[in-house]
Amino acid sequence: MGFDNHLPTRRELLVGSGALFAWSQMPRLARAEGRDPRLLVVVLRGALDGLGAVAPVGDPDWISLRGDRALVLDGKPPALPLDAFFALNPAMPNLHRLYKTGKAAIVHATATPYRERSHFDGQDVLESGFTRPGRTGSGWLNRALVALESGGRVDPRGSRALGIGSVTPLVVRGSAPVMTWVPQKLLPASEDTQSRLLDLYRHTDPKLATVLQARMKLASLGGAPGSGDPMSDDPTLMPPGIGRVRAYFAEAAGTAARYLAKADGPRVGAMGFVGWDTHIAEGAASGQLYNLLGALDGAFAAIETNMGEAWRETVVAVVTEFGRTARINGTQGTDHGTGTVAFLVGGALAGGRVIADWPGLKPAQLFEDRDLKPTTDLRAVLKGLLRDHLRVEEKVLAEAVFPGSADVKAMDGLVG
Amino acid sequence: MSNSAKAEAVLALHRFGMGPRPGSIAAVGSDPRGALIAELDRPLALAAADGLPNSAKAYRTVADANARRAARAKQAQQQARKQQTAATPAMSEDQIQAPTQNQEKDAAEKAAKQAADAVPDPGRPIYLQEAKLRMEAALAAEIGFAERLVWFWSNHFCISANKIQSMSGAYEREAVRAHALGRFVDLLLAAEGHPAMLFYLDNLNSMGANSIAGINRSAGLNENIAREIMELHTLGVRTGYTQDDVISFANVLTGWTLVPPGADPQHGGEFVFNPRLHEPGGQTVLGKRYEQEDDEQGRAVLRDLAAHPATATHVATKLARHFVADEPPPILIEQIAKRFRDTEGDLKQVAVAMVSSDEAWRGPPTKLKRPTEWGIGMIRATGITVIDPGRYAAGLELLGEALWRPSAPKGYPDDEASWIDGIGRRLDVANNFAERISGTVDPQVIIEDVFASEIAPEVKQAVGRAETRQQALALLFMSSDFQRR
Numbered sequence: 001m002g003f004d005n006h007l008p009t010r011r012e013l014l015v016g017s018g019a020l021f022a023w024s025q026m027p028r029l030a031r032a033e034g035r036d037p038r039l040l041v042v043v044l045r046g047a048l049d050g051l052g053a054v055a056p057v058g059d060p061d062w063i064s065l066r067g068d069r070a071l072v073l074d075g076k077p078p079a080l081p082l083d084a085f086f087a088l089n090p091a092m093p094n095l096h097r098l099y100k101t102g103k104a105a106i107v108h109a110t111a112t113p114y115r116e117r118s119h120f121d122g123q124d125v126l127e128s129g130f131t132r133p134g135r136t137g138s139g140w141l142n143r144a145l146v147a148l149e150s151g152g153r154v155d156p157r158g159s160r161a162l163g164i165g166s167v168t169p170l171v172v173r174g175s176a177p178v179m180t181w182v183p184q185k186l187l188p189a190s191e192d193t194q195s196r197l198l199d200l201y202r203h204t205d206p207k208l209a210t211v212l213q214a215r216m217k218l219a220s221l222g223g224a225p226g227s228g229d230p231m232s233d234d235p236t237l238m239p240p241g242i243g244r245v246r247a248y249f250a251e252a253a254g255t256a257a258r259y260l261a262k263a264d265g266p267r268v269g270a271m272g273f274v275g276w277d278t279h280i281a282e283g284a285a286s287g288q289l290y291n292l293l294g295a296l297d298g299a300f301a302a303i304e305t306n307m308g309e310a311w312r313e314t315v316v317a318v319v320t321e322f323g324r325t326a327r328i329n330g331t332q333g334t335d336h337g338t339g340t341v342a343f344l345v346g347g348a349l350a351g352g353r354v355i356a357d358w359p360g361l362k363p364a365q366l367f368e369d370r371d372l373k374p375t376t377d378l379r380a381v382l383k384g385l386l387r388d389h390l391r392v393e394e395k396v397l398a399e400a401v402f403p404g405s406a407d408v409k410a411m412d413g414l415v416g
Numbered sequence: 417m418s419n420s421a422k423a424e425a426v427l428a429l430h431r432f433g434m435g436p437r438p439g440s441i442a443a444v445g446s447d448p449r450g451a452l453i454a455e456l457d458r459p460l461a462l463a464a465a466d467g468l469p470n471s472a473k474a475y476r477t478v479a480d481a482n483a484r485r486a487a488r489a490k491q492a493q494q495q496a497r498k499q500q501t502a503a504t505p506a507m508s509e510d511q512i513q514a515p516t517q518n519q520e521k522d523a524a525e526k527a528a529k530q531a532a533d534a535v536p537d538p539g540r541p542i543y544l545q546e547a548k549l550r551m552e553a554a555l556a557a558e559i560g561f562a563e564r565l566v567w568f569w570s571n572h573f574c575i576s577a578n579k580i581q582s583m584s585g586a587y588e589r590e591a592v593r594a595h596a597l598g599r600f601v602d603l604l605l606a607a608e609g610h611p612a613m614l615f616y617l618d619n620l621n622s623m624g625a626n627s628i629a630g631i632n633r634s635a636g637l638n639e640n641i642a643r644e645i646m647e648l649h650t651l652g653v654r655t656g657y658t659q660d661d662v663i664s665f666a667n668v669l670t671g672w673t674l675v676p677p678g679a680d681p682q683h684g685g686e687f688v689f690n691p692r693l694h695e696p697g698g699q700t701v702l703g704k705r706y707e708q709e710d711d712e713q714g715r716a717v718l719r720d721l722a723a724h725p726a727t728a729t730h731v732a733t734k735l736a737r738h739f740v741a742d743e744p745p746p747i748l749i750e751q752i753a754k755r756f757r758d759t760e761g762d763l764k765q766v767a768v769a770m771v772s773s774d775e776a777w778r779g780p781p782t783k784l785k786r787p788t789e790w791g792i793g794m795i796r797a798t799g800i801t802v803i804d805p806g807r808y809a810a811g812l813e814l815l816g817e818a819l820w821r822p823s824a825p826k827g828y829p830d831d832e833a834s835w836i837d838g839i840g841r842r843l844d845v846a847n848n849f850a851e852r853i854s855g856t857v858d859p860q861v862i863i864e865d866v867f868a869s870e871i872a873p874e875v876k877q878a879v880g881r882a883e884t885r886q887q888a889l890a891l892l893f894m895s896s897d898f899q900r901r
Contacts, residue, residue, distance in 0.1 A: 215840035330636025
């Protein structure tokens with residue numbers, strides 16, 4: 001009996017996606033320094049196996065931990081060496097190239113403050129920026145925009161947020177207004193119908209009016225410049241396949257990059273990719289995880305290409321709600337865990353290194369004798385990026401963006 | 417009927433039913449609570465389902481087609497290789513440009529793919545037939561309260577057709593519809609013991625480390641289903657269970673699997689307890705010891721989870737949030753939870769408790785309908801009762817709520833913040849639908865006859881001033897009278 005590898009359909013990917021863009025003049029302080037920074041946050045939903053993505057090949061306990069499922073330098077295909085200790089999943093040659101040229105860094109054994117193992121609570125903590133789930137209905141990226149705005153550093157027209165997909169993810173939500181962009185398939189209603197509906201909403205339902213107005217404003221920008229249409233073939237229920245997943249990752253990330261690259265476009269965005277919950281037949285070296293990481297690698301290439309000149313001022317942060325069990329489970333997969341990796345790529349990075357306070361893999365060194373122990377607080381990484389790239393104030397980061405994180409020091413030197 | 421009675425009937429249809437359709441306001445009459453409760457006594461089974469395969473049969477049909485596809489592909493590949501080998505020596509030696517290994521491989525793979533594609537996939541037609549049946553049941557219901565409850569429980573105990581398309585519709589009929597107005601414990605046992613759920617939550621090959629198969633195959637446990645049952649289906653997250661409880665419960669559920677379709681043409685795809693996979697011995701879950709030897713151990717744990725007070729609260733909160741408000745009144749939650757506890761989870765009584773509470777009827781209507789609910793309401797208002805399931809499935813996918821395909825075991829979200837940014841997409845769909853029906857459906861008839869004029873005056877005005885009938889219909893379907901409840 002064969003198991004389906006549970007690859008997400010394009011629609012599922014879309015539902016898991018979202019993008020948030022602050023409007024143009026947002027990072028004004030950075031601009032005063034002659035910079036025009038871009039930040040894109042990519043959330044991998046489902047919990048990425050950090051050890052399957054970036055293997056500690058120099059750890060003496062690595063092989064005994066994962067057995068013949070361990071990525072190794074002489075494997076088939078061979079893992080890509082990063083330094084004397086770590087090696088990258090062979091599905092990611094683009095990331096490897098970027099790393100070698102100093103335009104990518106990897107944070108290992110990292111986690112949010114969440115220590116349980118519910119996807120949904122874990123994503124809540126990851127995206128809300130709070131230390132516990134269920135505390136707020138807004139995301140840390142949205143609050144960072146609001147903080148910049150209240151500091152007077154933002155265009156008086158106000159910031160704008162943009163979501164890709166039909167379900168708005170938490171990291172995008174908040175008081176900074178959200179606009180959504182969904183790939184078009186149906187012919188849209190005429191401008192006249194939209195105006196009439198907007199007028200009706202203004203008189204009967206202000207919330208719906210706000211949403212519709214944001215959509216109309218986005219359409220007036222001309223949509224995604226030069227983008228193809230990821231929904232142009234029948235979007236319905238074809239069997240999922242990795243080819244479609246690759247195409248979607250590249251299309252969605254590439255579209256976000258095109259928006260960010262525009263001279264009068266947004267400067268900050270976020271989006272999500274689902275499908276990382278590899279309980280069965282994880283396949284780090286050749287199966288589903290390998291394929292998904294390959295698709296993510298393709299997304300990096302699409303971002304780099306579509307950013308054009310703006311690439312050198314770009315940071316992309318790729319994060320996930322938690323890691324997976326250090327050991328393989330009974331069905332050649334991994335169950336929900338704790339410590340994992342974060343990928344940082346972009347022309348603005350001071351990269352070329354794996355940032356890790358390595359906890360070790362002996363049973364006593366694992367968190368609860370099962371997960372990679374987190375030794376780096378993911379908030380330190382995100383705070384470092386927001387502070388040094390966008391110039392969000394440290395105090396604001398500690399209080400409004402990541403409440404209760406005063407003792408989590410922003411990581412220095414991530415941006416070149 | 418007085419205007420206030422009409423208004424309450426419209427609220428009943430939107431909030432607890434599938435939305436007004438021709439004649440439904442009169443059918444609800446002057447006692448909307450009584451009408452909702454009376455609907456719960458009608459049979460929920462779908463007579464039209466008689467012609468559809470049960471879940472095991474559907475699964476076998478797809479498995480058989482997959483096996484045929486693999487065989488055809490293999491044959492074609494072998495054939496293509498043979499032809500290439502035969503063709504090469506026939507060329508004269510000096511003009512030879514031997515096909516590279518890659519070219520040979522590509523040609524063989526192409527032939528294999530063509531041969532495989534020639535075998536039709538029966539999974540999609542089964543899915544669409546099931547979708548049509550479910551959709552038309554919602555269109556045919558006088559009020560639709562019972563159908564809404566089926567939808568609610570189906571989302572609570574969701575599976576994904578992306579992983580197990582063949583069984584997705586039959587799962588809902590067999591596990592959910594059959595028990596949606598019965599006892600929660602029976603619904604729970606039916607859902608967790610259903611092959612579709614065991615497949616979806618990765619339990620088929622989960623085995624105890626000390627089971628026969630576990631020892632022979634050096635394989636072991638998968639925690640997925642145990643965690644999601646406690647977190648999502650019963651107790652709710654952060655209610656006190658621990659990682660150890662998850663592991664013990666996962667051990668309890670080892671051996672819950674299905675009959676492999678290739679091995680048994682009669683019973684393939686049915687539930688089976690396989691003792692070879694089962695972790696021997698007793699287990700402790702939530703402080704209680706379970707010593708049973710077989711799948712009775714799992715059923716005992718599930719019965720206790722169903723009776724746990726946290727489950728009553730979790731279920732009551734979700735019901736109130738789905739039907740009444742994103743932040744439902746705590747009194748309402750407690751009223752529903754109490755009835756759940758008092759009746760040992762009699763779901764019909766739980767539903768009665770909800771609609772009997774004044775708290776459930778308070779306005780203003782702030783809930784944003786989910787896309788499926790909004791879409792069905794739009795179609796009902798036009799009086800259409802037969803649909804094209806392919807178009808319907810595509811529409812729901814565009815709106816972000818593809819039928820039986822949530823992206824995670826938590827199911828589709830139920831709050832405004834998750835859906836409100838999709839309103840522009842709804843406009844595209846409404847506009848498209850309005851275009852198709854504008855020749856036959858008059859918006860004034862919907863307002864006056866179907867809604868008994870219980871529509872905001874601004875909407876009536878906008879509809880009256882519209883340039884075309886299509887525009888009038890699109891504005892009507894997009895109005896908050898259609899979007900909110």
